[in-house]
Amino acid sequence: MNHRFLREYLLLLMGGVTLQIAATIYRLILARQMGPEPLGLIGMVFPFYRFLCVLATIGLLPTLTRLAALRHPSGEGTLTSEETIYHKTIFRCALVLGLILAATASWLGKNLFPDPRVAPLFLISAPALPLTTIIWSRRASLQGMGVNWPLITSEWGEQAAEAVLVLTMLFICHYSPLGSAKLLMFGFLLGEITSIGLLNPSWQSRVLNRISGDPHTKSQVRRGLRASLPILLHQFLASASGMTEGWLIPRRLIIGGMTAADATSAVGELWGMVMPVVFAPLMIVTPLSTLVLPRSARWRRSDPNIRRRLLFMFISIIILGAFSAILITTLAPFLSITLFGNLHPVAGIRLLAPIIPFAFVSI
Numbered sequence: 001m002n003h004r005f006l007r008e009y010l011l012l013l014m015g016g017v018t019l020q021i022a023a024t025i026y027r028l029i030l031a032r033q034m035g036p037e038p039l040g041l042i043g044m045v046f047p048f049y050r051f052l053c054v055l056a057t058i059g060l061l062p063t064l065t066r067l068a069a070l071r072h073p074s075g076e077g078t079l080t081s082e083e084t085i086y087h088k089t090i091f092r093c094a095l096v097l098g099l100i101l102a103a104t105a106s107w108l109g110k111n112l113f114p115d116p117r118v119a120p121l122f123l124i125s126a127p128a129l130p131l132t133t134i135i136w137s138r139r140a141s142l143q144g145m146g147v148n149w150p151l152i153t154s155e156w157g158e159q160a161a162e163a164v165l166v167l168t169m170l171f172i173c174h175y176s177p178l179g180s181a182k183l184l185m186f187g188f189l190l191g192e193i194t195s196i197g198l199l200n201p202s203w204q205s206r207v208l209n210r211i212s213g214d215p216h217t218k219s220q221v222r223r224g225l226r227a228s229l230p231i232l233l234h235q236f237l238a239s240a241s242g243m244t245e246g247w248l249i250p251r252r253l254i255i256g257g258m259t260a261a262d263a264t265s266a267v268g269e270l271w272g273m274v275m276p277v278v279f280a281p282l283m284i285v286t287p288l289s290t291l292v293l294p295r296s297a298r299w300r301r302s303d304p305n306i307r308r309r310l311l312f313m314f315i316s317i318i319i320l321g322a323f324s325a326i327l328i329t330t331l332a333p334f335l336s337i338t339l340f341g342n343l344h345p346v347a348g349i350r351l352l353a354p355i356i357p358f359a360f361v362s363i
Contacts (some may be wrong), residue, residue, distance in 0.1 A: 019155055020283045024276060026163045030184075031272050033170050038180035038266030044113055045185070045251060049129065052101060056094035056133045059228035060086050062142040062338045068144025078206050079141070082220050087137050089225075094133035099154050102126035114251045115260045117178045124185040131192040138199050141206075150202040155193040162191035177261075274348035277335050278356065281324035285317060285360050314361070320358030327352045336337060 014262035031039065067083050079087070102124055109119025139151055163356075166187040205325060249270070328335075332349040336342065 001144075011147060019152075019159060020280060022163075024280070024339070026159070026167075027272060027276050029167060030170075031340060033176070036265040036267065036268030037177040038175075039272030040177065040264035040266065041115065041117055041121060041181040042184050042269045044115065044118050044124060044264070048108075048122075049101075049125050051335075052097045052129060053094070053132050053136065056097050056129065057090050057136060059233075060090060060223065060225075061136060064140040065135060067145035068141045069146075070120060070144075072145045072206075083141065085221050087141075090133050090137045091130060094130040098126045098129035104263060114254050115264050117181070117264075118206045120178070121181055121185050121194060124182060124189065128189045128192050129359030131189075131196060135192060135195050135199065138196075138203050142199070142202060145206075147202055150199055154198040157198045158191040158195035161194035161331060162187035162198055162282065165190050173363075177264075183255070197325065269345060269350055273336075273340055273345040277332075277339070277345065277349050278328060278352045279323075281328065282354060282359060284320065284324075317360045318357055321360035324360075325353045325356040328356065 064086055067080070067086075071080055071083075095350060105122035105126065106119050108122055109116040135154070139154070139259055142148075142150055166183055169183055170180070250260075250263040250267050254260060258266070329350050332346045332353070333343060336345045336349065
């Protein structure tokens with residue numbers, strides 16, 4: 001491990017740790033100020049929203065990172081025509097899906113989800129969908145170029161803008177559960193706008209204004225799109241699973257005898273209390289994936305050390321994930337009392353903790 005890799009990892013780790021601490025404090029305040037019901041409404045909306053974002057990216061994010069790592073290893077120069085076409089394709093897909101989401105928001109609330117109050121939340125999230133995919137695709141390219149500092153500042157800006165708006169309005173006004181959920185969605189939308197604004201200075205100097213009509217470029221684009229399909233299928237299945245949970249869990253709770261409001265509150269406890277604790281250890285692994293992916297794109301297949309490196313990394317991440325799962329399970333009562341003032345999330349934390357090693361590997 002060279003000094004540059006270690007320095008960049010520590011930079012990303014410290015940025016991630018401080019961001020995670022800030023996000024945990026923010027969620028803690030939300031849980032205490034709002035209660036779990038608004039978080040439950042958001043917990044139904046976001047898995048479906050992320051599912052649409054994954055569809056819009058067409059599995060191209062790893063391709064963008066790889067191309068940037070190979071063609072802009074020093075972080076200099078403008079995007080190639082192929083990269084520019086990929087970015088435009090992702091944006092157009094997101095725009096279409098955003099319009100479809102806006103048009104079907106009412107139908108989704110009435111027919112697909114057990115709580116019809118999610119309909120206006122889908123309507124608010126529709127304009128955010130193209131913004132989210134722009135952020136994801138730009139971060140993928142900048143990550144491949146090794147331009148890491150804008151990634152940190154954009155994430156911080158996104159979190160700060162959302163938190164300032166939401167917490168300020170919460171302390172000024174009193175909201176119903178639906179009103180609180182709408183406020184969270186508007187805060188999310190403001191955060192996405194802020195993130196794009198912070199990424200923009202680093203991005204504009206790398207934008208290619210004119211796309212080449214070279215047939216070779218078109219064949220490369222088609223080849224890249226075909227290669228992205230297996231990645232899209234994997235991401236589709238993973239995000240579809242999360243979306244199904246956001247729809248299925250509250251519906252099963254209602255079938256079990258809960259009211260829609262009680263089921264929404266239970267989902268809010270899962271989304272707003274249990275999952276932030278269970279997935280907190282991911283901040284250790286996320287910087288590694290940010291650094292390793294562009295470097296792995298430059299490895300030569302003929303290098304005999306590639307398989308050894310990948311195996312060592314895989315085993316290390318599995319061990320680290322298993323240790324984190326045991327630690328989270330053991331500390332569940334302490335974390336629950338300290339963060340939320342009660343023991344309600346303990347059972348959920350212990351139930352989900354075994355998935356931590358698999359989450360580590362997936363990142």
